[in-house]
């Protein structure tokens with residue numbers, strides 16, 4: 102009954118992620134505090150602001166989807182990268198010699214990472230609601246959930262790629278600063294880049310930024326406003342990205358040595 | 360039937376050859392000991408056989424499955440106790456064992472039973488609900504072994520299983536390994552620094568040095584191949600006696616230690632009176648003398664030209680503690 106073993110393995114990998122998440126208070130706190138900071142400071146700082154092309158907007162509505170995406174992205178990147186911890190602590194060996202497919206291991210871990218990311222995403226959403234975010238309808242919320250899951254999968258995948266290619270944590274900071282931060286600032290999380298006065302070339306670059314589609318999609322589904330593409334179009338792109346990232350992550354992970 | 364076969368198995372790290380064209384065959388149900396000084400390539404060999412490292416050249420099979428092409432199948436047939444700790448320190452001892460049991464597909468009843476069994480074996484029942492990060496180095500080691508013995512694989516790899524453990528725990532683990540080997544005919548591939556462990560457990564041993572296999576044979580044949588008795592003696596002036604004995608052609612080798620000399624000779628009991636005579640002619644007083652059959656230590660010395668322990672900077676206990684402290 103090998104399928105039974107595979108499901109057990111997926112479950113136990115998930116369970117492990119959850120236990121570790123619940124036990125590490127620091128991780129929970131820091132992953133909430135930073136987005137909360139953005140939400141409160143920026144949200145109130147720009148309470149009513151005129152953004153070219155949008156007229157008067159409720160900035161907290163504009164901002165919240167991006168901050169939710171941010172929380173999910175950091176959390177799921179962390180899950181992927183935490184393979185490096187396992188490598189350094191030797192635990193990866195225990196996982197890699199187990200009689201289960203590498204794919205089950207990744208799936209379990211990814212589901213665990215996605216669950217923790219979603220919990221954090223929803224905490225931000227709750228905070229947003231307290232701060233007066235206007236959300237759309239029930240179908241919109243459901244679509245939001247689909248977006249959140251796809252976003253989580255994408256970044257766990259990317260984290261796995263990075264973790265499989267790196268030997269230690271040197272370089273991790275570099276990757277965060279050189280990749281994640283630029284992606285963020287060119288994703289229209291904080292203001293709609295399409296409408297500000299920047300060179301045309303930057304405006305085009307946005308369309309190659311996967312984070313843009315994630316944030317834009319969340320706006321379309323959760324708020325139902327301020328989005329540039331239709332949420333379904335965004336979702337298509339985000340899902341393709343998620344599948345590619347997971348495939349790459351699985352490939353590199355299954356080839357990794359310990 | 361050969362349960363492990365390797366054919367010219369080789370691993371290079373950036374041009375440095377850690378394992379050099381090793382070819383071995385191990386039969387089902389055998390307890391095989393892999394002996395060699397630090398850095399000989401034992402762990403690297405185990406990592407290749409357990410699919411954790413890719414060989415640079417050569418091939419190997421476990422239970423007829425190719426370690427390169429049928430990796431999932433290989434993993435279904437093995438169990439490993441790693442030399443370096445491989446525990447999740449954020450989980451409790453019991454959770455680590457439970458994780459393992461589930462990964463290896465044990466059902467609920469069996470899981471609880473085995474977890475309890477091995478916790479008793481290594482005497483960790485009281486600490487089972489403590490996070491592993493709060494364990495001492497040797498408690499981690501015990502947990503590690505316990506975990507490796509939980510499921511009954513076709514082949515069990517043990518990399519320095521009892522390094523640094525107290526005599527009582529070592530004996531309990533030996534008994535468990537023997538029982539497993541007997542009742543489940545589990546094939547055991549073990550590396551060790553302890554010659555008494557190899558002597559006690561192994562049917563056959565292979566001696567590896569600088570990545571190359573020097574000899575593989577049964578412990579009995581190996582000891583016979585050294586071909587002589589070992590005489591150990593102590594007296595008040597070791598250096599003088601040592602220099603004098605070097606001149607005797609019937610002594611195959613003389614080695615001076617801190618408080619004793621060891622000599623390799625044929626028919627040791629007949630040589631004792633001669634040695635005493637020589638000592639008396641030098642006006643030296645022999646305090647003690649005894650003759651014994653060669654041990655694996657002597658075999659090791661014979662084939663590698665050095666003692667196992669010459670390679671060790673400190674005693675294994677300290678070395679082990681350091682290994683854990685690094686983490």
Ligand SMILES: Nc1ncnc2c1ncn2[C@@H]1O[C@H](COP(=O)(O)OP(=O)(O)OP(=O)(O)O)[C@@H](O)[C@H]1O
Pocket residue numbers: 372377395396397398399400401402403404442
């Ligand atoms: N990942 C690696 N990269 C580079 N060199 C390595 C690597 N792993 C092992 N080596 C080298 O390969 C050689 C064999 O190492 P290995 O760990 O197999 O020895 P060992 O026989 O298990 O020794 P010990 O008794 O100390 O455990 C050593 O010289 C070691 O430095």
Ligand SMILES: [Mg+2]
Pocket residue numbers: 401402403442518
């Ligand atoms: Mg080793």
